[in-house]
Amino acid sequence: MAVCFIRKKQALWLAVVFALAALAALSQAGVEPTPVLKVRYVPDGDTIMLRDGTLVRYIGVDSPETAKKYSSSQPFAQKARSANQKLVKNGVRLEYGPELLDHYERTLAYVYTDDGVFVNAQMLRLGLAWCLFVAPNTDRFDKLLAVQRLAMDEGQGIWANLDKSAGPVVGNPRSMRFHLPEHYAPTKNARLFNSVWDAFYDGYAPCATCLPDWQTTKWPKK
């Protein structure tokens, strides 16, 4: 009897362990999108608040900042926010990358409209966001960059306003961020870009410290 009891207990534990592992694998792969979730509020072009209060930050993209207490809106911030509002008005389905939360505890997601439009990519397509590489959620980065390039080639949104000769900047290929030359001592792997345009075209994003307002930065005349 005693032996039988232990075996049953072991079997139960094994079943629990397997179920948890299967669940973890599923959420990591992000194969199962959520049901349609209602959106309560849209603060900007790369974030939404769900009806239950969850803040969702879009994976792989960054959008101009809307006005905060001590700063005014960046160019195209209101356009980005309205475009996002329009896209998510009927609710969203979420898919996840390997990392579920960022350091502000926001949920990181690939966001789809109720009828299947990939919102992260659509914001890029409209030229109202740019690619932002953040490991480990990088599995769809190449796809997103291809969409950004299309918007750049067509001069959509922010790309119409970007001076193609603005620069130079230095890229760190590990972080995929570009900096003002004086803010980054190039290592041997650094990428030297003649222009901000070229850095964006290769999937680099501006450093938040030295180029927080890259759209309005005054570049030296060449």
Ligand SMILES: [Zn+2]
């Ligand atoms: Zn920098």
